[in-house]
Amino acid sequence: MTKTAAAPASTALVDAKSIDGLQRQQKLLDLYLFAVDCCLRSGAQRWWRRAARLPFPDAVKGIEDLKELCLQELLYDAGDLASCRAVYELLEEEGHLEGDDRGQYLLDLLRFIEAKLGRMGEGRAFADRLRFAATGIGKRAAVLSVVIADDRSFSNFMELCLPSLAGEEGFKRLLGQRKVTFLFSVCQHRVADIETHMKQRLPGCAIVCQSIPDRLAGGPVLHEVERDWLVGALQYLHLDEARRRDADFLSINPNAIYAAGFFKQVLELAQRRTEILSAAVWVSNRGYIDESFQRNEADQSKSMSAGLLAHMGILVGAPTSCSTFIEGFVSDRGPTAHLRLTWVGRDHLAVHTTCHEIVFLAHTSLRKTSRRFSIRPSAEMDAILAPDAAPHFVTAEDGIVIGELGLPPGSIDDVAGDAKKFPPFAALLPRPRQAAFFRQPVRLAVARPADEQAADPPEALHGAFLAALQKADDILRPTAGQVLSALNALHQYEISEYGMENMAGAVVEGRRLVDLCPSGEGELDVAERKVLIRAAVNVDHVGKAIAIAKDGGEGTAFAHDFLVKMMELKAANVAQAQRLRGRSLWRRSYAVIGSIAWGEAFVDKFMNYHVPSLLAEGNIRALARRKRVILSIVTTERDRKRIAAHPAFERLRKFAEVVFTCFPEELLERRVRDDFNFYYFYGFLDHQTVLLAAALKAELYLLPIDVVLSRDSLANIGRLLDQGADCCAVAGIECEPADLRSWLDGRSRGREGELDLPADELLTAAIAIPDAYHRSLVMTPENRAFCRHARELVWALPGGLAIHSIFMHPLAISARLMSRPFHPHHENVDYALLPRLLQNDGRLTVLQKAEMVIAQFGAPAGREDFLDGGFSLETFVQAHEADYAAHRRNFASRQFFPSGKVPYPPSGDCDEEVALVQAALKRYRFRNGMR
DSSP: OOOOOOOOOOOSSOOGGGHHHHHHHHHHHHHHHHHHHHHHHHTOTTGGGGOOOSSOSSHHHHHHHHHHIIIIIIIIITOOHHHHHHHHHHHHHTTTTTTOHHHHHHHHHHHHHHHHTTOTTTTOOHHHHHHHHHHTTTSEEEEEEEEEOSHHHHHHIIIIIHHHTOSTTTHHHHHHHEEEEEEEEEEGGGHHHHHHHHHHHSTTOEEEEEEEOHHHHOSSOOOHHHHHHHHHHHHHHHHHHHHHHTOEEEEEOTTEEEOTTHHHHHHHHHTTOSEEEEOOEEEOOHHHHHHHOEEETTTTEEEOOHHHHHHHHHHHHOOSSEEEEEESSHHHHGGGOOEEEEEEOSSEEEEEESSOEEEEEOHHHHTTSOOSOOSOGGGOHHHHSOTTOOOEEOOGGGOOOEEEESOOSEEEEEOTTOGGGHHHHHTTOOOHHHHHHHHSOEEEEOOOOTTOOOOOOOHHHHHHHHHHHHHHTSOOOOOHHHHHHHHHHHHHHHTSHHHHHSHHHHHHHHHHHHHHSOOSTTSSOHHHHHHHHHHHHHTTOHHHHHHHHHHTGGGGHHHHHHHHHHHHHHHHHHHHHHHHHHHOSSOOOEEEEEEEOOSHHHHHHIIIIIHHHHTSTTTHHHHHHHSEEEEEEEEOHHHHHHHHHSHHHHHHTTTOEEEEEEOOTHHHHHHHHHTOOHHHHHHHHHHHHHHHHHHHTOEEEEOOTTEEEOTTHHHHHHHHHHTTOSEEEOOOEEEOHHHHHHHHHTSOOOTTSOOOOOHHHHHHHHHHSBOHHHHTTBOOTTOOSOBTTOSEEEEEETTEEEEEESSOOOOEEOHHHHHSOOOOOOSOIIIIIHHHHHTTTOOEEEOOSSSSOEEEEOOOTTSSOBOSSSOOHHHHHHHTTTOOHHHHHHTTOOEEEEOSOOSSOOOSOHHHHHHHHHHHHOOOOOBTTBO
């Protein structure tokens, strides 16, 4: 088990003891999200079945959920061997496979198989290859697969299987028509026996005999699930080798008896069919078998007619006219479990099965097969064969019968004429195409004794069975609860390091999940519907969100009306952008400044303080020299008039064209009544400007209207954008509103009413008048009312303040980001807009040298929630569980604000405390078993 690098020692303020536990929790979550990432990239479209509750409330259950996700979705459904192996290696590394024998076995098997892929034919002597080439001239190449995993299989192969294929119409017929390579995978201590015997039996043949390591085939008794994994994985290796050689593929079950003339019948059928599948009947009475064989001492063969062998199968696996079989350990086997329904007629058996004997696959068929790994090919032929493949299922006329010795673990149930047993059985079929294959039975002719009476099953019962199978064709759809759990897991994925690399993919998957969710009238309660609406909005599926809200009636009426209005305003802004571009006589690029202001108090701050600071030299004037400026103001109609009547408005219009987006004032009252989250509401309004800028392919400036800016702020930001920054951000200083207003009112204004605020003067004044929120962020032992949801941490240093931020408001965004496709989140721009725009290659520049100083009017008392005590590392990390990886990266950047009048004692542990917090915030990124 690896250990995370030790964090620095505790300081008086930050206790390092919890870091190890926080990192373990985060590592487990990120490992689960690595598995989700593998599922999305591998095409495991039903991963939602295993979506766990995140973050894990219980680490032990979380580990089991992760293992199930890997086994069922990554391995079984997607066939992604490499990713499943990588996750299990990480589980092993972290000690999570200790005591899990099955999990450790699976990892060992996957390692072995991955190392062997494409190498099955290595190791044959040169003389053997020459002899094989000489004897096979003019014949089509074929690979014959045999897996002998244990002593029982070895005995059955030598005593029964091999003799049943030794006659003239067995191996000799096959070797006469094909250039055959026998691929054997054999338990280690039987390799020499098989090689020696087969070379004596079939001299001149190409025999490749690979040993199965004792750690995979050894042990007292190999459990059934592990044994089937082993046999199936090795059979896949053989199938892959046949595909690599462009050879036909045939397989032999060492635990089976093959009816007389097997290869003769197969080769005749192969002239017309490229895929031949069958089903074994189960036989167990060894004495009866030995009595029924016809022996040929000359070639040491044993033969049994197809009809007699099929009749033996009735006695063991189909004792009634209609019976079902469900293999044991079905939950562990998942979609690879063997399900079977058998009809017994007067002169035939009809076997519907999910687990087929792979009798023959032509090389032309193999070329088109899926390259996905299959741990049990016999149960996954619907996923392996090409979509247009139409396999031949053996019929009574084909004369092909396989009798497997013994009965697999599981339960046989007599249908006993009860048609109600069919639907639940059919519901176990996991895939529509598998259900289609299941619908086509393998038919075997039965030779009954003359005195044995039998009748065909009732037609009505058979019709009920086919009707039940029709429903199995339907694509499996999740419940609302499953979708909501999966959307939560997908959100956790999006905010992780993996989501940064696959942002568009996460959004596409989110839309797919929303579309899968049952959301009609009465299918969701109000709480679930609201969650689904929000999820649809967050994946930029607003049209679907509107439809979901409409189906919710009164319970979601506000959400519906609000979303409809927001989309109307979006369409108007896009049309406005087209008009603006159409009026341009030259191709001057745009810059859009966004402002949201409604209500007397905010319009006052906007027009009397914010706009005057914008009018200062180096701000909107400098921007207007670089770009054609559009000032986008989102407000109500009443406040539009108030803004337009203000004296500063005309001065503003000298440098920018103003575009108003007015929303109905009644939405404000309805929002409060509906208890609709204020920040979601505000975020939608903010996005009106974002969407306008995107339509114009413009630089975007999102400037809060309750702040004042230092002079030259926009000039400095513009220079950074011109130098290649994609986004600029800086922390602000929240001030006591009355004190800030008093200080600003005491300054002289320019001829046009502008507020010219030098950065050093504004910074010194702001630091001296912090509000309660800003004071609650300061890392000092004296701070006993720390903010519960701190966006940043503040350290007093000699000569100024150091701020390390997590959430950073995107103040300026480059035209490059605004011009390329992205999916808006539509809610709080501080939260998701920045990651959605940056994706994996955007460059965020955190201003570190006071190039831009922002002093903000503090929010009303009561907005923030404060702790009853000082800084708590665990509480701080918990407050940021839902942060994007991009947010956490921000914390490493130090913003230093120089000032000679810092009202707090300087910290002597700033560097150590920053390192401790960073260690606690660390996220993990796994790729192919590597960090």
